Amino acid sequence: MATRTVVKSVLSRAQPEGDGATVRRSIGSPMLRNLDPFLLLDEVFVELPAGFPDHPHRGFETVTYMIDGSFEHEDFTGRKGRIDSGDIQWMRAGRGILHAEMPAEGTKVNHGLQLWVNLPKRAKMAEPLYQEHTSAELPWADLPNAAGRVKVIAGDAFGVKAKVDTVTPMMYQHFFVEDGKAFDIPILSTFTAFIYVLTGHATFGATKVRGEAHTTLVLGSDGDALTVETEPGIKCDFVVIAGEPIGEPIIQHGPFVMTTRDEIIETIRDFQFGRNGFENAVNWHSSIGD
Ligand SMILES: Nc1ccc(F)c(C(=O)c2c[nH]c3ncc(Cl)cc23)c1F
Ligand SMILES: [Fe+3]
Numbered sequence: 001m002a003t004r005t006v007v008k009s010v011l012s013r014a015q016p017e018g019d020g021a022t023v024r025r026s027i028g029s030p031m032l033r034n035l036d037p038f039l040l041l042d043e044v045f046v047e048l049p050a051g052f053p054d055h056p057h058r059g060f061e062t063v064t065y066m067i068d069g070s071f072e073h074e075d076f077t078g079r080k081g082r083i084d085s086g087d088i089q090w091m092r093a094g095r096g097i098l099h100a101e102m103p104a105e106g107t108k109v110n111h112g113l114q115l116w117v118n119l120p121k122r123a124k125m126a127e128p129l130y131q132e133h134t135s136a137e138l139p140w141a142d143l144p145n146a147a148g149r150v151k152v153i154a155g156d157a158f159g160v161k162a163k164v165d166t167v168t169p170m171m172y173q174h175f176f177v178e179d180g181k182a183f184d185i186p187i188l189s190t191f192t193a194f195i196y197v198l199t200g201h202a203t204f205g206a207t208k209v210r211g212e213a214h215t216t217l218v219l220g221s222d223g224d225a226l227t228v229e230t231e232p233g234i235k236c237d238f239v240v241i242a243g244e245p246i247g248e249p250i251i252q253h254g255p256f257v258m259t260t261r262d263e264i265i266e267t268i269r270d271f272q273f274g275r276n277g278f279e280n281a282v283n284w285h286s287s288i289g290d
Helices: 263-272
Strands: 006-011 014-017 021-027 038-046 052-057 060-068 071-075 080-083 088-092 095-102 110-119 129-133 140-142 148-155 170-177 182-186 191-204 209-212 215-219 224-228 236-243 252-253 257-259
Touching: 038 191, 038 236, 060 071, 060 170, 071 148, 080 088, 080 129, 080 236, 088 257, 110 236, 170 215, 191 263, 257 263
Parallel strands: none
Antiparallel strands: 006 215, 014 021, 021 038, 038 110, 052 095, 060 088, 060 110, 071 080, 071 095, 088 129, 140 148, 148 170, 170 236, 182 224, 191 209, 191 215, 191 224, 191 236, 252 257
């Protein structure tokens, strides 16, 4: 397998977001745009009373992965749930969701990732769909060369298939690598691909670029695998997020992502007047975010 090269490395710094929350913004920050189909990746740190009170989404998916702590979510259909450490919530907003996402009562700092994945035009007005899996339900694969293991959130890894179904081909995998190891990760050369390092450090790609905590490493499309190496004494955990570009225009207005300006104008009106998927939004207020 020819190993891909890291073409860009960006350290994310903390910035305020939502209502009193702090995020390190990877994808979606000025240096990390145009990574179709990925719109945003936030590493989130938040504790009550901060959070993400009532807000809408249309035209894409939000993927919330808790690293430590617990979030509660509640939407305008009355659906409520809790995302605990290691759990995943893959929410296809489709034609429209209005929800609140808040730290669970009684928790200290909650740490997680939220990824926003664009939907192709054909799926943007589909009914919303939740795919939620607990940490215990999510499959793991062993890495080659006894290098560690990987939690398979989306896509296939070393023969293990994720539980989540995605509209477009994608991989989202959390690697836990032991120290002093080297191995290759197969990543289709047609996929837009990046790494986000959470703890420790490792070197990545043909030119052995060092990736440290809170750093995004964007991969070139010059191969079908990624070489990873850790030094003796230093473990590293990171996520690999990769996917087939959708190749359609991306017109974003905050939490609305469509393919034309007119569709955005219609979306704003739909949300304002409570129609075409936002019927339950009229006078709705969450119990957790208000
Ligand atoms: N429009 C808009 C504007 C501002 C926001 F903060 C949000 C939003 O909700 C989030 C941004 N990153 C996040 N990470 C984790 C969680 Cl749980 C939520 C978010 C949003 F949707
Ligand atoms: Fe949201």
